[in-house]
Amino acid sequence: MTTDFLIYGVLNTICVVLVSPLFVSLVKKVKAWTQGRQGPSVFQTYYTLAKLLKKEVIYSPNTSWIMRITPWVCIAAILVASLFVPLVFVTVPFGGIGNIILFLYLLVLARFFMAVCGLDAGSAFGGMGSSREMSISAVIEPTTIIVFAALAFVFKSLSIFDMVSVAAAAGTPVTPTLILLGISLFIILIVETSRIPVDNPETHLELTMIHEGMILEMSGKNLALMELSAAIKQTILMALLIDLIVPWGLATTLSFAAIAVALCLFAAKGALLSLVIGLFESSMAKMRFFRLPSLFMMAFFFSTLVIIIEVFA
Incomplete structure:
Protein backbone atom coordinates (compact mmCIF):
# COMPACT_ATOMS: atom_id res chain seq x y z
CA MET A 1 0.00 0.00 0.00
CA THR A 2 1.45 3.34 -1.06
CA THR A 3 1.61 6.34 1.22
CA ASP A 4 -0.53 8.36 -1.19
CA PHE A 5 -3.31 5.79 -1.10
CA LEU A 6 -3.15 5.57 2.70
CA ILE A 7 -3.53 9.35 2.93
CA TYR A 8 -6.32 9.18 0.35
CA GLY A 9 -8.18 6.55 2.42
CA VAL A 10 -8.03 8.62 5.61
CA LEU A 11 -8.85 11.90 3.83
CA ASN A 12 -11.71 10.48 1.76
CA THR A 13 -13.30 8.77 4.77
CA ILE A 14 -13.13 11.89 6.94
CA CYS A 15 -14.59 14.04 4.16
CA VAL A 16 -17.48 11.69 3.39
CA VAL A 17 -18.40 11.37 7.08
CA LEU A 18 -18.29 15.13 7.62
CA VAL A 19 -20.25 16.29 4.56
CA SER A 20 -22.89 13.53 4.33
CA PRO A 21 -25.19 14.89 7.09
CA LEU A 22 -24.95 18.34 5.49
CA PHE A 23 -26.32 17.13 2.16
CA VAL A 24 -29.20 15.35 3.91
CA SER A 25 -30.12 18.57 5.71
CA LEU A 26 -29.82 20.63 2.52
CA VAL A 27 -32.34 18.39 0.73
CA LYS A 28 -34.76 18.81 3.65
CA LYS A 29 -34.19 22.57 3.65
CA VAL A 30 -34.94 22.88 -0.07
CA LYS A 31 -38.11 20.79 0.28
CA ALA A 32 -39.23 23.01 3.17
CA TRP A 33 -38.64 26.18 1.11
CA THR A 34 -40.71 24.85 -1.78
CA GLN A 35 -43.55 24.24 0.70
CA GLY A 36 -43.37 27.75 2.11
CA ARG A 37 -41.78 26.67 5.40
CA GLN A 38 -38.51 27.74 7.00
CA GLY A 39 -37.42 24.17 7.55
CA PRO A 40 -34.71 22.75 9.83
CA SER A 41 -31.22 24.12 10.16
CA VAL A 42 -28.65 22.81 7.68
CA PHE A 43 -26.85 21.40 10.73
CA GLN A 44 -29.92 19.60 12.08
CA THR A 45 -28.74 16.16 10.95
CA TYR A 46 -25.49 16.65 12.90
CA TYR A 47 -27.51 17.51 16.03
CA THR A 48 -29.75 14.48 15.53
CA LEU A 49 -26.83 12.08 15.13
CA ALA A 50 -25.08 13.53 18.19
CA LYS A 51 -28.28 13.14 20.23
CA LEU A 52 -28.79 9.54 19.12
CA LEU A 53 -25.19 8.63 19.99
CA LYS A 54 -25.88 9.65 23.60
CA LYS A 55 -29.09 7.62 23.93
CA GLU A 56 -29.40 4.09 25.26
CA VAL A 57 -29.70 1.18 22.83
CA ILE A 58 -32.81 -0.93 23.53
CA TYR A 59 -33.33 -4.36 21.98
CA SER A 60 -36.59 -6.23 21.62
CA PRO A 61 -36.58 -9.61 23.43
CA ASN A 62 -37.45 -11.19 20.06
CA THR A 63 -34.27 -10.02 18.33
CA SER A 64 -31.11 -12.03 17.75
CA TRP A 65 -27.47 -11.22 17.04
CA ILE A 66 -28.51 -9.92 13.60
CA MET A 67 -30.02 -6.79 15.14
CA ARG A 68 -26.80 -6.16 17.04
CA ILE A 69 -24.33 -6.52 14.18
CA THR A 70 -26.39 -4.99 11.35
CA PRO A 71 -25.55 -1.31 12.13
CA TRP A 72 -21.83 -2.14 12.21
CA VAL A 73 -21.95 -4.24 9.05
CA CYS A 74 -23.86 -1.49 7.20
CA ILE A 75 -21.56 1.35 8.25
CA ALA A 76 -18.45 -0.76 7.54
CA ALA A 77 -19.67 -1.80 4.07
CA ILE A 78 -20.67 1.76 3.16
CA LEU A 79 -17.40 3.26 4.43
CA VAL A 80 -15.37 0.75 2.41
CA ALA A 81 -17.58 1.51 -0.62
CA SER A 82 -16.84 5.22 -0.10
CA LEU A 83 -13.16 4.49 -0.80
CA PHE A 84 -14.16 3.46 -4.32
CA VAL A 85 -15.40 6.97 -5.21
CA PRO A 86 -12.92 9.86 -4.89
CA LEU A 87 -14.40 13.00 -3.39
CA VAL A 88 -11.47 15.41 -3.51
CA PHE A 89 -8.30 13.50 -4.40
CA VAL A 90 -7.58 10.99 -7.20
CA THR A 91 -4.80 8.49 -6.58
CA VAL A 92 -3.66 5.08 -7.80
CA PRO A 93 -6.12 2.41 -6.55
CA PHE A 94 -4.97 -0.39 -4.29
CA GLY A 95 -6.08 -4.02 -3.93
CA GLY A 96 -9.12 -3.83 -6.18
CA ILE A 97 -10.41 -0.59 -4.66
CA GLY A 98 -12.41 1.17 -7.35
CA ASN A 99 -13.78 -1.91 -9.11
CA ILE A 100 -17.47 -1.29 -9.86
CA ILE A 101 -18.42 -4.96 -9.37
CA LEU A 102 -17.02 -5.03 -5.84
CA PHE A 103 -18.59 -1.61 -5.25
CA LEU A 104 -22.04 -2.97 -6.12
CA TYR A 105 -21.51 -6.04 -3.93
CA LEU A 106 -20.76 -3.82 -0.94
CA LEU A 107 -23.99 -1.88 -1.47
CA VAL A 108 -25.91 -5.16 -1.77
CA LEU A 109 -24.29 -6.48 1.42
CA ALA A 110 -25.54 -3.47 3.40
CA ARG A 111 -29.01 -3.79 1.88
CA PHE A 112 -29.20 -7.51 2.64
CA PHE A 113 -28.35 -7.08 6.32
CA MET A 114 -30.77 -4.17 6.66
CA ALA A 115 -33.59 -6.26 5.16
CA VAL A 116 -32.81 -9.25 7.40
CA CYS A 117 -32.65 -6.90 10.40
CA GLY A 118 -36.15 -5.65 9.56
CA LEU A 119 -37.40 -9.25 9.78
CA ASP A 120 -35.42 -10.05 12.93
CA ALA A 121 -37.66 -8.22 15.40
CA GLY A 122 -40.76 -9.98 14.10
CA SER A 123 -42.75 -6.75 13.85
CA ALA A 124 -45.34 -6.22 11.14
CA PHE A 125 -43.80 -2.93 9.99
CA GLY A 126 -40.29 -4.36 9.77
CA GLY A 127 -41.42 -7.36 7.77
CA MET A 128 -43.47 -5.16 5.45
CA GLY A 129 -40.53 -2.81 4.88
CA SER A 130 -38.14 -5.69 4.19
CA SER A 131 -40.61 -7.32 1.80
CA ARG A 132 -41.03 -4.08 -0.13
CA GLU A 133 -37.27 -3.44 -0.16
CA MET A 134 -36.54 -6.87 -1.63
CA ALA A 149 -22.12 -1.74 -17.51
CA ALA A 150 -22.88 1.29 -19.68
CA LEU A 151 -20.32 3.26 -17.66
CA ALA A 152 -17.76 0.51 -18.29
CA PHE A 153 -18.51 0.59 -22.04
CA VAL A 154 -18.23 4.37 -22.26
CA PHE A 155 -15.06 4.73 -20.18
CA LYS A 156 -13.50 1.39 -21.26
CA SER A 157 -12.74 0.35 -17.69
CA LEU A 158 -14.23 -1.37 -14.63
CA SER A 159 -12.35 0.94 -12.26
CA ILE A 160 -14.11 4.04 -10.99
CA PHE A 161 -10.71 5.72 -10.56
CA ASP A 162 -9.96 5.16 -14.25
CA MET A 163 -13.41 6.46 -15.20
CA VAL A 164 -12.90 9.62 -13.17
CA SER A 165 -9.42 10.12 -14.65
CA VAL A 166 -10.77 9.77 -18.21
CA ALA A 167 -13.67 12.12 -17.47
CA ALA A 168 -11.32 14.69 -15.91
CA ALA A 169 -8.94 14.51 -18.88
CA ALA A 170 -11.81 14.96 -21.35
CA GLY A 171 -13.32 17.88 -19.46
CA THR A 172 -17.11 18.14 -19.59
CA PRO A 173 -18.18 17.54 -23.20
CA VAL A 174 -21.97 17.55 -23.62
CA THR A 175 -22.53 14.33 -25.52
CA PRO A 176 -25.71 12.25 -25.89
CA THR A 177 -24.16 9.33 -24.03
CA LEU A 178 -23.13 11.58 -21.14
CA ILE A 179 -26.64 13.03 -20.89
CA LEU A 180 -28.25 9.58 -20.92
CA LEU A 181 -25.79 8.27 -18.34
CA GLY A 182 -26.39 11.32 -16.15
CA ILE A 183 -30.16 10.72 -16.18
CA SER A 184 -29.67 7.01 -15.44
CA LEU A 185 -27.30 7.68 -12.54
CA PHE A 186 -29.70 10.27 -11.12
CA ILE A 187 -32.52 7.70 -11.15
CA ILE A 188 -30.26 5.17 -9.45
CA LEU A 189 -29.41 7.82 -6.85
CA ILE A 190 -33.09 8.48 -6.12
CA VAL A 191 -33.97 4.78 -5.88
CA GLU A 192 -30.94 3.64 -3.87
CA THR A 193 -31.39 6.41 -1.30
CA SER A 194 -35.13 5.71 -0.89
CA ARG A 195 -36.35 9.14 -1.91
CA ILE A 196 -39.58 10.33 -3.49
CA PRO A 197 -41.16 9.07 -5.76
CA VAL A 198 -39.87 5.64 -4.63
CA ASP A 199 -40.08 6.12 -0.87
CA ASN A 200 -40.60 8.92 1.62
CA PRO A 201 -37.73 8.95 4.15
CA GLU A 202 -39.58 11.38 6.42
CA THR A 203 -42.69 9.33 7.17
CA HIS A 204 -43.67 6.34 9.29
CA LEU A 205 -46.98 5.67 7.59
CA GLU A 206 -47.42 1.94 7.09
CA LEU A 207 -48.84 2.49 3.60
CA THR A 208 -45.74 4.27 2.30
CA MET A 209 -42.63 3.52 4.35
CA ILE A 210 -39.97 1.14 3.10
CA HIS A 211 -36.57 2.16 4.50
CA GLU A 212 -38.01 3.54 7.74
CA GLY A 213 -39.94 0.32 8.35
CA MET A 214 -36.74 -1.75 8.39
CA ILE A 215 -35.03 0.44 11.01
CA LEU A 216 -38.11 1.14 13.13
CA GLU A 217 -36.82 -1.15 15.91
CA MET A 218 -33.44 0.62 16.02
CA SER A 219 -32.57 3.02 18.82
CA GLY A 220 -29.70 5.03 20.21
CA LYS A 221 -26.25 4.44 18.74
CA ASN A 222 -27.52 1.74 16.38
CA LEU A 223 -30.03 4.12 14.82
CA ALA A 224 -27.31 6.78 14.51
CA LEU A 225 -25.10 4.33 12.60
CA MET A 226 -27.96 3.36 10.27
CA GLU A 227 -28.82 7.01 9.59
CA LEU A 228 -25.17 7.87 9.01
CA SER A 229 -24.68 4.92 6.64
CA ALA A 230 -27.75 6.03 4.65
CA ALA A 231 -26.35 9.57 4.46
CA ILE A 232 -22.91 8.31 3.34
CA LYS A 233 -24.52 6.09 0.71
CA GLN A 234 -26.31 9.14 -0.69
CA THR A 235 -23.08 11.12 -0.73
CA ILE A 236 -21.02 8.49 -2.58
CA LEU A 237 -23.72 8.08 -5.23
CA MET A 238 -23.84 11.87 -5.58
CA ALA A 239 -20.04 11.93 -5.81
CA LEU A 240 -20.10 9.28 -8.54
CA LEU A 241 -22.52 11.37 -10.58
CA ILE A 242 -20.52 14.55 -9.95
CA ASP A 243 -17.14 12.94 -10.74
CA LEU A 244 -18.33 11.62 -14.10
CA ILE A 245 -20.47 14.56 -15.26
CA VAL A 246 -18.58 17.56 -13.82
CA PRO A 247 -15.16 16.12 -12.90
CA TRP A 248 -13.24 19.38 -12.83
CA GLY A 249 -11.67 20.44 -9.55
CA LEU A 250 -10.37 17.10 -8.24
CA ALA A 251 -6.91 17.26 -6.67
CA THR A 252 -4.16 15.17 -8.23
CA THR A 253 -1.44 16.13 -5.73
CA LEU A 254 -1.30 16.04 -1.95
CA SER A 255 -0.69 19.77 -1.59
CA PHE A 256 -2.83 21.50 1.01
CA ALA A 257 -4.01 24.17 -1.44
CA ALA A 258 -5.14 21.63 -4.07
CA ILE A 259 -7.03 19.54 -1.52
CA ALA A 260 -8.69 22.58 0.08
CA VAL A 261 -9.86 23.90 -3.30
CA ALA A 262 -11.10 20.43 -4.31
CA LEU A 263 -13.02 20.06 -1.03
CA CYS A 264 -14.69 23.46 -1.45
CA LEU A 265 -15.62 22.68 -5.06
CA PHE A 266 -17.05 19.29 -4.11
CA ALA A 267 -19.09 20.86 -1.30
CA ALA A 268 -20.44 23.45 -3.77
CA LYS A 269 -21.27 20.85 -6.43
CA GLY A 270 -22.82 18.57 -3.80
CA ALA A 271 -24.93 21.45 -2.47
CA LEU A 272 -26.13 22.22 -6.01
CA LEU A 273 -27.03 18.57 -6.59
CA SER A 274 -28.83 18.52 -3.23
CA LEU A 275 -30.83 21.50 -4.48
CA VAL A 276 -31.75 19.56 -7.63
CA ILE A 277 -32.76 16.51 -5.57
CA GLY A 278 -34.90 18.66 -3.28
CA LEU A 279 -36.63 20.35 -6.22
CA PHE A 280 -37.14 17.00 -7.96
CA GLU A 281 -38.75 15.52 -4.85
CA SER A 282 -40.94 18.57 -4.34
CA SER A 283 -42.21 18.38 -7.92
CA MET A 284 -43.17 14.70 -7.64
CA ALA A 285 -45.71 12.73 -5.67
CA LYS A 286 -44.89 9.30 -4.30
CA MET A 287 -45.68 6.75 -6.97
CA ARG A 288 -47.84 3.73 -6.35
CA PHE A 289 -45.77 0.64 -5.61
CA PHE A 290 -46.74 -1.18 -8.81
CA ARG A 291 -45.87 1.84 -10.96
CA LEU A 292 -42.27 2.04 -9.75
CA PRO A 293 -40.86 -0.30 -12.44
CA SER A 294 -41.75 2.32 -15.06
CA LEU A 295 -39.24 4.68 -13.41
CA PHE A 296 -36.57 1.98 -13.27
CA MET A 297 -37.14 1.05 -16.91
CA MET A 298 -36.25 4.60 -17.94
CA ALA A 299 -32.73 4.13 -16.55
CA PHE A 300 -32.59 0.62 -18.03
CA PHE A 301 -33.60 1.87 -21.48
CA PHE A 302 -31.20 4.82 -21.51
CA SER A 303 -28.27 2.65 -20.35
CA THR A 304 -29.05 -0.06 -22.89
CA LEU A 305 -29.18 2.60 -25.57
CA VAL A 306 -25.75 3.86 -24.49
CA ILE A 307 -24.32 0.33 -24.72
CA ILE A 308 -25.79 -0.10 -28.21
CA ILE A 309 -24.33 3.25 -29.28
CA GLU A 310 -20.89 2.31 -27.93
CA VAL A 311 -20.92 -1.13 -29.55
CA PHE A 312 -22.04 -0.04 -33.02
CA ALA A 313 -20.58 3.47 -33.15
Whole structure:
Protein backbone atom coordinates (compact mmCIF):
# COMPACT_ATOMS: atom_id res chain seq x y z
CA MET A 1 0.00 0.00 0.00
CA THR A 2 1.45 3.34 -1.06
CA THR A 3 1.61 6.34 1.22
CA ASP A 4 -0.53 8.36 -1.19
CA PHE A 5 -3.31 5.79 -1.10
CA LEU A 6 -3.15 5.57 2.70
CA ILE A 7 -3.53 9.35 2.93
CA TYR A 8 -6.32 9.18 0.35
CA GLY A 9 -8.18 6.55 2.42
CA VAL A 10 -8.03 8.62 5.61
CA LEU A 11 -8.85 11.90 3.83
CA ASN A 12 -11.71 10.48 1.76
CA THR A 13 -13.30 8.77 4.77
CA ILE A 14 -13.13 11.89 6.94
CA CYS A 15 -14.59 14.04 4.16
CA VAL A 16 -17.48 11.69 3.39
CA VAL A 17 -18.40 11.37 7.08
CA LEU A 18 -18.29 15.13 7.62
CA VAL A 19 -20.25 16.29 4.56
CA SER A 20 -22.89 13.53 4.33
CA PRO A 21 -25.19 14.89 7.09
CA LEU A 22 -24.95 18.34 5.49
CA PHE A 23 -26.32 17.13 2.16
CA VAL A 24 -29.20 15.35 3.91
CA SER A 25 -30.12 18.57 5.71
CA LEU A 26 -29.82 20.63 2.52
CA VAL A 27 -32.34 18.39 0.73
CA LYS A 28 -34.76 18.81 3.65
CA LYS A 29 -34.19 22.57 3.65
CA VAL A 30 -34.94 22.88 -0.07
CA LYS A 31 -38.11 20.79 0.28
CA ALA A 32 -39.23 23.01 3.17
CA TRP A 33 -38.64 26.18 1.11
CA THR A 34 -40.71 24.85 -1.78
CA GLN A 35 -43.55 24.24 0.70
CA GLY A 36 -43.37 27.75 2.11
CA ARG A 37 -41.78 26.67 5.40
CA GLN A 38 -38.51 27.74 7.00
CA GLY A 39 -37.42 24.17 7.55
CA PRO A 40 -34.71 22.75 9.83
CA SER A 41 -31.22 24.12 10.16
CA VAL A 42 -28.65 22.81 7.68
CA PHE A 43 -26.85 21.40 10.73
CA GLN A 44 -29.92 19.60 12.08
CA THR A 45 -28.74 16.16 10.95
CA TYR A 46 -25.49 16.65 12.90
CA TYR A 47 -27.51 17.51 16.03
CA THR A 48 -29.75 14.48 15.53
CA LEU A 49 -26.83 12.08 15.13
CA ALA A 50 -25.08 13.53 18.19
CA LYS A 51 -28.28 13.14 20.23
CA LEU A 52 -28.79 9.54 19.12
CA LEU A 53 -25.19 8.63 19.99
CA LYS A 54 -25.88 9.65 23.60
CA LYS A 55 -29.09 7.62 23.93
CA GLU A 56 -29.40 4.09 25.26
CA VAL A 57 -29.70 1.18 22.83
CA ILE A 58 -32.81 -0.93 23.53
CA TYR A 59 -33.33 -4.36 21.98
CA SER A 60 -36.59 -6.23 21.62
CA PRO A 61 -36.58 -9.61 23.43
CA ASN A 62 -37.45 -11.19 20.06
CA THR A 63 -34.27 -10.02 18.33
CA SER A 64 -31.11 -12.03 17.75
CA TRP A 65 -27.47 -11.22 17.04
CA ILE A 66 -28.51 -9.92 13.60
CA MET A 67 -30.02 -6.79 15.14
CA ARG A 68 -26.80 -6.16 17.04
CA ILE A 69 -24.33 -6.52 14.18
CA THR A 70 -26.39 -4.99 11.35
CA PRO A 71 -25.55 -1.31 12.13
CA TRP A 72 -21.83 -2.14 12.21
CA VAL A 73 -21.95 -4.24 9.05
CA CYS A 74 -23.86 -1.49 7.20
CA ILE A 75 -21.56 1.35 8.25
CA ALA A 76 -18.45 -0.76 7.54
CA ALA A 77 -19.67 -1.80 4.07
CA ILE A 78 -20.67 1.76 3.16
CA LEU A 79 -17.40 3.26 4.43
CA VAL A 80 -15.37 0.75 2.41
CA ALA A 81 -17.58 1.51 -0.62
CA SER A 82 -16.84 5.22 -0.10
CA LEU A 83 -13.16 4.49 -0.80
CA PHE A 84 -14.16 3.46 -4.32
CA VAL A 85 -15.40 6.97 -5.21
CA PRO A 86 -12.92 9.86 -4.89
CA LEU A 87 -14.40 13.00 -3.39
CA VAL A 88 -11.47 15.41 -3.51
CA PHE A 89 -8.30 13.50 -4.40
CA VAL A 90 -7.58 10.99 -7.20
CA THR A 91 -4.80 8.49 -6.58
CA VAL A 92 -3.66 5.08 -7.80
CA PRO A 93 -6.12 2.41 -6.55
CA PHE A 94 -4.97 -0.39 -4.29
CA GLY A 95 -6.08 -4.02 -3.93
CA GLY A 96 -9.12 -3.83 -6.18
CA ILE A 97 -10.41 -0.59 -4.66
CA GLY A 98 -12.41 1.17 -7.35
CA ASN A 99 -13.78 -1.91 -9.11
CA ILE A 100 -17.47 -1.29 -9.86
CA ILE A 101 -18.42 -4.96 -9.37
CA LEU A 102 -17.02 -5.03 -5.84
CA PHE A 103 -18.59 -1.61 -5.25
CA LEU A 104 -22.04 -2.97 -6.12
CA TYR A 105 -21.51 -6.04 -3.93
CA LEU A 106 -20.76 -3.82 -0.94
CA LEU A 107 -23.99 -1.88 -1.47
CA VAL A 108 -25.91 -5.16 -1.77
CA LEU A 109 -24.29 -6.48 1.42
CA ALA A 110 -25.54 -3.47 3.40
CA ARG A 111 -29.01 -3.79 1.88
CA PHE A 112 -29.20 -7.51 2.64
CA PHE A 113 -28.35 -7.08 6.32
CA MET A 114 -30.77 -4.17 6.66
CA ALA A 115 -33.59 -6.26 5.16
CA VAL A 116 -32.81 -9.25 7.40
CA CYS A 117 -32.65 -6.90 10.40
CA GLY A 118 -36.15 -5.65 9.56
CA LEU A 119 -37.40 -9.25 9.78
CA ASP A 120 -35.42 -10.05 12.93
CA ALA A 121 -37.66 -8.22 15.40
CA GLY A 122 -40.76 -9.98 14.10
CA SER A 123 -42.75 -6.75 13.85
CA ALA A 124 -45.34 -6.22 11.14
CA PHE A 125 -43.80 -2.93 9.99
CA GLY A 126 -40.29 -4.36 9.77
CA GLY A 127 -41.42 -7.36 7.77
CA MET A 128 -43.47 -5.16 5.45
CA GLY A 129 -40.53 -2.81 4.88
CA SER A 130 -38.14 -5.69 4.19
CA SER A 131 -40.61 -7.32 1.80
CA ARG A 132 -41.03 -4.08 -0.13
CA GLU A 133 -37.27 -3.44 -0.16
CA MET A 134 -36.54 -6.87 -1.63
CA SER A 135 -39.34 -6.50 -4.19
CA ILE A 136 -37.85 -3.21 -5.37
CA SER A 137 -34.34 -4.68 -5.30
CA ALA A 138 -35.41 -7.50 -7.62
CA VAL A 139 -36.19 -4.86 -10.24
CA ILE A 140 -33.64 -2.11 -9.58
CA GLU A 141 -30.51 -4.27 -9.16
CA PRO A 142 -30.54 -5.57 -12.77
CA THR A 143 -31.09 -1.96 -13.85
CA THR A 144 -28.17 -0.83 -11.69
CA ILE A 145 -25.95 -3.49 -13.27
CA ILE A 146 -26.89 -2.28 -16.75
CA VAL A 147 -26.20 1.35 -15.80
CA PHE A 148 -22.74 0.48 -14.48
CA ALA A 149 -22.12 -1.74 -17.51
CA ALA A 150 -22.88 1.29 -19.68
CA LEU A 151 -20.32 3.26 -17.66
CA ALA A 152 -17.76 0.51 -18.29
CA PHE A 153 -18.51 0.59 -22.04
CA VAL A 154 -18.23 4.37 -22.26
CA PHE A 155 -15.06 4.73 -20.18
CA LYS A 156 -13.50 1.39 -21.26
CA SER A 157 -12.74 0.35 -17.69
CA LEU A 158 -14.23 -1.37 -14.63
CA SER A 159 -12.35 0.94 -12.26
CA ILE A 160 -14.11 4.04 -10.99
CA PHE A 161 -10.71 5.72 -10.56
CA ASP A 162 -9.96 5.16 -14.25
CA MET A 163 -13.41 6.46 -15.20
CA VAL A 164 -12.90 9.62 -13.17
CA SER A 165 -9.42 10.12 -14.65
CA VAL A 166 -10.77 9.77 -18.21
CA ALA A 167 -13.67 12.12 -17.47
CA ALA A 168 -11.32 14.69 -15.91
CA ALA A 169 -8.94 14.51 -18.88
CA ALA A 170 -11.81 14.96 -21.35
CA GLY A 171 -13.32 17.88 -19.46
CA THR A 172 -17.11 18.14 -19.59
CA PRO A 173 -18.18 17.54 -23.20
CA VAL A 174 -21.97 17.55 -23.62
CA THR A 175 -22.53 14.33 -25.52
CA PRO A 176 -25.71 12.25 -25.89
CA THR A 177 -24.16 9.33 -24.03
CA LEU A 178 -23.13 11.58 -21.14
CA ILE A 179 -26.64 13.03 -20.89
CA LEU A 180 -28.25 9.58 -20.92
CA LEU A 181 -25.79 8.27 -18.34
CA GLY A 182 -26.39 11.32 -16.15
CA ILE A 183 -30.16 10.72 -16.18
CA SER A 184 -29.67 7.01 -15.44
CA LEU A 185 -27.30 7.68 -12.54
CA PHE A 186 -29.70 10.27 -11.12
CA ILE A 187 -32.52 7.70 -11.15
CA ILE A 188 -30.26 5.17 -9.45
CA LEU A 189 -29.41 7.82 -6.85
CA ILE A 190 -33.09 8.48 -6.12
CA VAL A 191 -33.97 4.78 -5.88
CA GLU A 192 -30.94 3.64 -3.87
CA THR A 193 -31.39 6.41 -1.30
CA SER A 194 -35.13 5.71 -0.89
CA ARG A 195 -36.35 9.14 -1.91
CA ILE A 196 -39.58 10.33 -3.49
CA PRO A 197 -41.16 9.07 -5.76
CA VAL A 198 -39.87 5.64 -4.63
CA ASP A 199 -40.08 6.12 -0.87
CA ASN A 200 -40.60 8.92 1.62
CA PRO A 201 -37.73 8.95 4.15
CA GLU A 202 -39.58 11.38 6.42
CA THR A 203 -42.69 9.33 7.17
CA HIS A 204 -43.67 6.34 9.29
CA LEU A 205 -46.98 5.67 7.59
CA GLU A 206 -47.42 1.94 7.09
CA LEU A 207 -48.84 2.49 3.60
CA THR A 208 -45.74 4.27 2.30
CA MET A 209 -42.63 3.52 4.35
CA ILE A 210 -39.97 1.14 3.10
CA HIS A 211 -36.57 2.16 4.50
CA GLU A 212 -38.01 3.54 7.74
CA GLY A 213 -39.94 0.32 8.35
CA MET A 214 -36.74 -1.75 8.39
CA ILE A 215 -35.03 0.44 11.01
CA LEU A 216 -38.11 1.14 13.13
CA GLU A 217 -36.82 -1.15 15.91
CA MET A 218 -33.44 0.62 16.02
CA SER A 219 -32.57 3.02 18.82
CA GLY A 220 -29.70 5.03 20.21
CA LYS A 221 -26.25 4.44 18.74
CA ASN A 222 -27.52 1.74 16.38
CA LEU A 223 -30.03 4.12 14.82
CA ALA A 224 -27.31 6.78 14.51
CA LEU A 225 -25.10 4.33 12.60
CA MET A 226 -27.96 3.36 10.27
CA GLU A 227 -28.82 7.01 9.59
CA LEU A 228 -25.17 7.87 9.01
CA SER A 229 -24.68 4.92 6.64
CA ALA A 230 -27.75 6.03 4.65
CA ALA A 231 -26.35 9.57 4.46
CA ILE A 232 -22.91 8.31 3.34
CA LYS A 233 -24.52 6.09 0.71
CA GLN A 234 -26.31 9.14 -0.69
CA THR A 235 -23.08 11.12 -0.73
CA ILE A 236 -21.02 8.49 -2.58
CA LEU A 237 -23.72 8.08 -5.23
CA MET A 238 -23.84 11.87 -5.58
CA ALA A 239 -20.04 11.93 -5.81
CA LEU A 240 -20.10 9.28 -8.54
CA LEU A 241 -22.52 11.37 -10.58
CA ILE A 242 -20.52 14.55 -9.95
CA ASP A 243 -17.14 12.94 -10.74
CA LEU A 244 -18.33 11.62 -14.10
CA ILE A 245 -20.47 14.56 -15.26
CA VAL A 246 -18.58 17.56 -13.82
CA PRO A 247 -15.16 16.12 -12.90
CA TRP A 248 -13.24 19.38 -12.83
CA GLY A 249 -11.67 20.44 -9.55
CA LEU A 250 -10.37 17.10 -8.24
CA ALA A 251 -6.91 17.26 -6.67
CA THR A 252 -4.16 15.17 -8.23
CA THR A 253 -1.44 16.13 -5.73
CA LEU A 254 -1.30 16.04 -1.95
CA SER A 255 -0.69 19.77 -1.59
CA PHE A 256 -2.83 21.50 1.01
CA ALA A 257 -4.01 24.17 -1.44
CA ALA A 258 -5.14 21.63 -4.07
CA ILE A 259 -7.03 19.54 -1.52
CA ALA A 260 -8.69 22.58 0.08
CA VAL A 261 -9.86 23.90 -3.30
CA ALA A 262 -11.10 20.43 -4.31
CA LEU A 263 -13.02 20.06 -1.03
CA CYS A 264 -14.69 23.46 -1.45
CA LEU A 265 -15.62 22.68 -5.06
CA PHE A 266 -17.05 19.29 -4.11
CA ALA A 267 -19.09 20.86 -1.30
CA ALA A 268 -20.44 23.45 -3.77
CA LYS A 269 -21.27 20.85 -6.43
CA GLY A 270 -22.82 18.57 -3.80
CA ALA A 271 -24.93 21.45 -2.47
CA LEU A 272 -26.13 22.22 -6.01
CA LEU A 273 -27.03 18.57 -6.59
CA SER A 274 -28.83 18.52 -3.23
CA LEU A 275 -30.83 21.50 -4.48
CA VAL A 276 -31.75 19.56 -7.63
CA ILE A 277 -32.76 16.51 -5.57
CA GLY A 278 -34.90 18.66 -3.28
CA LEU A 279 -36.63 20.35 -6.22
CA PHE A 280 -37.14 17.00 -7.96
CA GLU A 281 -38.75 15.52 -4.85
CA SER A 282 -40.94 18.57 -4.34
CA SER A 283 -42.21 18.38 -7.92
CA MET A 284 -43.17 14.70 -7.64
CA ALA A 285 -45.71 12.73 -5.67
CA LYS A 286 -44.89 9.30 -4.30
CA MET A 287 -45.68 6.75 -6.97
CA ARG A 288 -47.84 3.73 -6.35
CA PHE A 289 -45.77 0.64 -5.61
CA PHE A 290 -46.74 -1.18 -8.81
CA ARG A 291 -45.87 1.84 -10.96
CA LEU A 292 -42.27 2.04 -9.75
CA PRO A 293 -40.86 -0.30 -12.44
CA SER A 294 -41.75 2.32 -15.06
CA LEU A 295 -39.24 4.68 -13.41
CA PHE A 296 -36.57 1.98 -13.27
CA MET A 297 -37.14 1.05 -16.91
CA MET A 298 -36.25 4.60 -17.94
CA ALA A 299 -32.73 4.13 -16.55
CA PHE A 300 -32.59 0.62 -18.03
CA PHE A 301 -33.60 1.87 -21.48
CA PHE A 302 -31.20 4.82 -21.51
CA SER A 303 -28.27 2.65 -20.35
CA THR A 304 -29.05 -0.06 -22.89
CA LEU A 305 -29.18 2.60 -25.57
CA VAL A 306 -25.75 3.86 -24.49
CA ILE A 307 -24.32 0.33 -24.72
CA ILE A 308 -25.79 -0.10 -28.21
CA ILE A 309 -24.33 3.25 -29.28
CA GLU A 310 -20.89 2.31 -27.93
CA VAL A 311 -20.92 -1.13 -29.55
CA PHE A 312 -22.04 -0.04 -33.02
CA ALA A 313 -20.58 3.47 -33.15
